[in-house]
Amino acid sequence: MSYHVHPPAGPMNLYSYFISSNPSTAFNPNQVWPRISKRSYLSPYSYVAGDVTIQRNVFVAPFVSIRADEGSPFYIGEGTNLQDGVIVHGLKNRYVEKDASKYSIYIGKNVSCTHGSLIHGPCLIEDNVFIGFQAIVYSAVIGEGSFISTNAVVTNGVQLRPHSFVPPGATIDTQVKADSLSGVPKNDAEFAKEVQRVNLEFPAAYSLMFGEIRCSCGLSCSRGRLDNLTDS
């Protein structure tokens, strides 16, 4: 294979994110763009594609991929945070149900998905759930207020009752294991609340900081002017 050199432009100090529709495929022919509340915040180097709804006060950290090009749609509730390196993706034609609608991935309100965790559809994560470092949730229903510790895996179609505690490194891959989980210790519940509270400050604080930054094109590019962001 012959080739030529096309050098990259740069280096540049640049705040860019990526938002687009999914591509049209045999399993997902309709192209849908994300709907993202203007009161949420997408960090530099975040990626959102396809039929994704992001409600207000959501914090999306750098290197987060929300890729609804196979499983779809995704819903991310108010006050939720997706920390650095989180991946959100789903299998095609596999759904959870919430409020009589079908989703590949439904994440409720005030959920913390901490650094490096993987949320893979089909899955339903109810409000106030905490997902620890590098944990994996895939093909599962996670009851309200549950706490999934560092490096844990919850999978294989299990359903966790509200306020279930998954210990560090545990694999919950049968309903028997899921049903035997104990409740969330008080310290962990308080820690989870505090993490969510801290992250809740970021959407407004970051948006304020970048509201006046201008594009290299010379025009002001505050997020409010991006047409795919909504007023909610």
Added chain:
Amino acid sequence: MSYHVHPPAGPMNLYSYFISSNPSTAFNPNQVWPRISKRSYLSPYSYVAGDVTIQRNVFVAPFVSIRADEGSPFYIGEGTNLQDGVIVHGLKNRYVEKDASKYSIYIGKNVSCTHGSLIHGPCLIEDNVFIGFQAIVYSAVIGEGSFISTNAVVTNGVQLRPHSFVPPGATIDTQVKADSLSGVPKNDAEFAKEVQRVNLEFPAAYSLMFGEIRCSCGLSCSRGRLDNLTDS
């Protein structure tokens, strides 16, 4: 240390990837640029550096690093997918052999490297292998059609026979363990095939979607015009 403020440009909705040669170092003085088939697809926020060959119909997801600046060269076969956050890197002066050539990393055809997995050279991954979420393959030879489950580690110079099944979270670090692996269960083999088939749609579907998008410079920048992409 004194310093001044240089604010970043942005926010911008931007599709950028990064392709370059490796830098010249004592252990790798020759600078080589990647050769990437025009029929493959590099997502926004993907990174490819050094002596890397990417054959046709390869899907490279966001936040994938293919960094041939130490171990080199890398080969990635037709129809393979590297999902979000995959890292491909190799140790210097350590090689595998394939078809009488030496590689730091050789990945065959129709391989799925799923979200967050790490492929570290020296390693040889034969055709139709499936590598699960956050799994690690480092210093290993993986026989054709093998299935490496979520969070597994295969390392320490082991060689897996074709169609080996590595269970979730297993560490295969001796040849005795490698030789004791059973075959891939039918369900898992079918799942692996389906994942590969789905990802095979993405290079053309994404390229079609972005073919007409224009650079901020005002010129059309469809991938076919990048000089370091090849016609194969």
Added chain:
Amino acid sequence: MSYHVHPPAGPMNLYSYFISSNPSTAFNPNQVWPRISKRSYLSPYSYVAGDVTIQRNVFVAPFVSIRADEGSPFYIGEGTNLQDGVIVHGLKNRYVEKDASKYSIYIGKNVSCTHGSLIHGPCLIEDNVFIGFQAIVYSAVIGEGSFISTNAVVTNGVQLRPHSFVPPGATIDTQVKADSLSGVPKNDAEFAKEVQRVNLEFPAAYSLMFGEIRCSCGLSCSRGRLDNLTDS
């Protein structure tokens, strides 16, 4: 929610990183910009925000997030490398002490943080430490020359003596476990030194390669001209 389409610009072959202050929050009202030695190297798609000091000859790989917007400040010593996908973040109001100063995260000289590892404050990592693939260090003090293997977790306030060896996949979450660790085997110690030596070549080698690359704006943008980079 109604919305309109704002297509992304691209595709572009672009070397961009992101450097900014932290945003002003209730727990962290002062905005501080990173101080980064001009003799260090930030790869494309690296992210540094807030009160972060990066000394000379540090290599920051693609998709590394150094986000001092909650816990703060961070210090990264001379000759240290942060490989692809490393995340550096800290809890608010939690500190370690080093040389009579308080840090959320202090990383000494010649430390290797390998691919996908997570360094979460409060933590103190002394000189010449090696942190393996996807390992987690969170709320810990790591003595000089320690070796933390692949997938290990060190947490819960433990202190590791100098030259401690944490085996692959081990969880060190009590001081008793920490105190029972043996020394670093000779092979691993040599391997760690070699990894650090290799990465030490990258800052100068990469900077040389990109020194002459020009921005899309037409101006030369060698890193030395960025005002937030220091002369040290």
